Amino acid sequence: MGTPTVDISTSLASFELPNPVLTASGCAAAGRELSPFFDVAELGGIVTKSIMMKPRSGRSTPRMAETPSGMLNSIGLQGPGVDSFIEHDLKWLHESGARTVVSIAGHNTDEFVALARRLYDQPMDLLEVNISCPNVENRGQVFACDAIAATRVISAVRRAANPNVPIFAKLTPDVTDIGYIARAVAEAGADGISLINTLLGLVIDLDTLRPALGGVTGGLSGPAIRPVALRCVWQVHQAVPHLPLLGMGGIKTGKDALQFILAGASAVSVGTAVFHDPTAPIRIIAELSDELAARGFSSLRDAIGFAHLSSEQQAAYFAAQTAVPVGR
């Protein structure tokens, strides 16, 4: 498309990004495995797999099942522990010139705090606090399912983490009222919100007649969940309009990414699509830029939350644009 160039830079609180496309936690390891396919420094950023204090084996296999337009996973946060992560993964990312979002997960508030402290001086652009994981102190209930537990973790991490690094709370869609949880973590000091994590799902293996996953239930991701993710972004943008959102859930193309931006996301993460197409994140940058240009946007920032405007407000925006919109 020979369309006018669009300014696609964006920001997630104080983190400035040349483009709004990142990987999703757990879907790009720590970036290195994607480097045969593209230069990871060209992305908006790499979001690393949620790391915990100690090494962790994760769940038993089978760990995945394909489902219609989606997949279930039950990895169980397998990882090398934060020390090894800093020494090998974060170092590699830093040397590669990649913008880096470090995702952390804990069994309890103390572990989240310990992680924030351990990472205090490490090179990173944003800290994503994965509170969509089970809280061992509350019968394994997921932190982000309980406004109080979520608040406690986020305020503690905000105090413990380097004040120059924005922290984003990552929410699960498996709650009755995601806007309520969003307001709670915003008040607790989150600089932004990442959403959504996977939906809890299950598949029965018709050969074994038992649940297909070793972990019984697993997390549903991929295009199947995109409408749920978009609804969550829409609702959270309405609940906390001042907070930047990192949107994700089933993004495969620039058009999909644009829906998230219009619904209120300042940037997007590409997760499961990477399994199908390792170059998806880099392709989506170009596609999104073309889609914005084709609709007459002069910058990505103008498109953030645009779908919440009335038709009149939208028309006024385009009327004020000097560039002639292509294809409208």
Added chain:
Amino acid sequence: MGTPTVDISTSLASFELPNPVLTASGCAAAGRELSPFFDVAELGGIVTKSIMMKPRSGRSTPRMAETPSGMLNSIGLQGPGVDSFIEHDLKWLHESGARTVVSIAGHNTDEFVALARRLYDQPMDLLEVNISCPNVENRGQVFACDAIAATRVISAVRRAANPNVPIFAKLTPDVTDIGYIARAVAEAGADGISLINTLLGLVIDLDTLRPALGGVTGGLSGPAIRPVALRCVWQVHQAVPHLPLLGMGGIKTGKDALQFILAGASAVSVGTAVFHDPTAPIRIIAELSDELAARGFSSLRDAIGFAHLSSEQQAAYFAAQTAVPVGR
């Protein structure tokens, strides 16, 4: 498959069905439109579209958007009101010899009660209480999102309805803990539980740059949600093992239906698949029967909740079967 015949009769509380396949509310109107494709009396039953006291226009168009392996709808319970429903629809179903599940929906508890009373003497086999709809008395919060509101409706309907007709509470998956809601409605007197209703979703129209649906958000259905539905059936079967479950969400084939049975459903509803294949429900009866036979089950009832058994318990069952299982 020349497999031994399996007894596929089942029951939903006191409602005895010759086979376990029904339509889903809102996906078969009141059955009549399906009669060019098959004899509706051959199904386990027809579940009618949720009816309210008064005629209701429903939401503005557009009312649907296709999504990956799913669709969003925002019909808004368009319907003729209970009087016209009784006079035309229920009458036709009765004359057709169809087993009938009547689904009711209300703005508030009183409307549910009025519907149960109005339907007291009408010919029907089961009453499905669609509490996955907004409660006008509580800022439009969905009844089934709130254990107290859900309990109130179910106990009131149980008291008001004909005691010979079992009542099933239909739950939404959009809650933090569906097992908790299930226990609440069970204690309130539900004779069983139907699940799941649609997931709340949203799509942005990239031409208008606004939500694609007139109703902004809509309900996500189809194979995309099947893993979520199976997880809900699994969890609710564990929460209230004594209650019969009517399972649904993305069922397209006999194999899909079998997953629901193994997870704990006594019967299944086929919804969105009917839009793709009007004969799906009748086809699924035969497919399910074959799948059961191929795995060595002598009756459907034996397969209900079978995936919750340990491998040893499962092996013991098959060892005790006289019929030689085919393909195991």
Added chain:
Amino acid sequence: MTSDVLPGPVQETGEIFDVTRLGEYTQFTVVAPGVARGFKPGQFVAIAVGGRDTSMLLRRSFALYGVQPGAEFAGTIQFVVAAKGGGTEWLLRRQIGDTLDLVGPLGVPFPLPRASVPAVLVGGGYGTAPLLPLAQVLLAQGSDVEMIVGAATASRLFGEMQAKRIIGKVTVTTDDGTAGQRGWVTDPLPSAIERLGAEIVYACGPMGMLRAVGEVAGAHAIPAQVAVEESMACGIGVCMTCVLPVRDGDGVSRFVRSCVEGPVFDAGRIRWADVGTVPADLFGADGN
């Protein structure tokens, strides 16, 4: 107007007999005796797209024309496809010999006058398709028929040759003047109505065009029967996605399913200005 009792729709697998490119459109001829048998002009067929394991759950609808219940192409149906999104693009990749999963014929056909009456037929884009068999039926009844076909540009015109063959002449309009006269189908419509002394107008095309055609007919105090195109999830009347606000005989307006109570409506009964809203006086609006 007569209202025949029609054989119900059937679901059948049809083999593609021919695929022909026509400008920006592609015409499919498919062997489908069950669908062909019951067909009346104005009806449509719903086609499963994407094959096994597709992520596209819903059927796509196409207006039927060129249905041959007997004779040479016995039991074939024809429809024309314009590329739009994934579903039509999948269809456009099908080849002769491939099979399609069809449900049809669906919908209420164009109502026919009891006796011969002069009629003007107005088609926009591929909307001309269902008017071709209608013209044949009307001519066979002895009616005088004129036809106006229009499109944004020449390559989006459809059926002007067939129309000419059937009727003898046809008026063509394009928005950009690349074929026929520059302008809209409604420009030559008044004079056609007057010239013919038309007592009815039939139309199929985009909503805006149908509304305008309805207004012209109304101004001439004659009815316009128009075939609409609403987004449809099921096509068979069970889902309620395809509704339009339509005024009935005693003045009450309701949301009416365009798949089974349409797609053909009396233009004068559709509340065009209220499409996409819930007008306060709609039946049941207070029940929401």
Added chain:
Amino acid sequence: MTSDVLPGPVQETGEIFDVTRLGEYTQFTVVAPGVARGFKPGQFVAIAVGGRDTSMLLRRSFALYGVQPGAEFAGTIQFVVAAKGGGTEWLLRRQIGDTLDLVGPLGVPFPLPRASVPAVLVGGGYGTAPLLPLAQVLLAQGSDVEMIVGAATASRLFGEMQAKRIIGKVTVTTDDGTAGQRGWVTDPLPSAIERLGAEIVYACGPMGMLRAVGEVAGAHAIPAQVAVEESMACGIGVCMTCVLPVRDGDGVSRFVRSCVEGPVFDAGRIRWADVGTVPADLFGADGN
């Protein structure tokens, strides 16, 4: 053992050059110079299935053989497909001239001995495929090679003709005795090891077979290098779905990704009995 630095995997679109039925299997020859370039025996290719708008999100993996980096079929790869579910059935409907979206070569190849050593190769079902190019490499190194191929029944045998052509002879077993000797591949394995004075066994096939081959090799105090087949979501090492409990050099067991750290493992290091569990002494098991 040598450990070359390999060119990384590439993503490319390959045209299908040939499709040949072989018993219950179908062999594909695809023009894919990028994948072919880096290939070493034991590696695999991950193929997108279902086309645009498919509901099948994940790639399917196939062991590579018959890769021709130069010569007549320059830049082609070969792999063999057995029908399983939707993905393989879609592949089996592809025809010559169709294109496939490929990522490869993936995984760690079979480690080669530094010098020529006698080796027995054991293939089960289509697991014979990656052993064919391995046999060629070993023979070129001057190693003595014997090959045993087995399957449940004759029609599920693969590659016994090619093996015979490459090596000169081949031992065949089938569970039901429909070809070769009745029984398992492990039945003739001990005598093959002894006859040849084998110093290594290579194997590919179902997990149960690989375990048994590992045990026979262990009993002869020689290593077995086996290529496993774990369910893989990404194939490139980013998702952690494909792990196996593997003991490393200093005795610590970890969950190791079979896509990038395998699919070839030393059978003696895989904790076969613990596959599908989280053994208590696994590295990080206490972190769960």
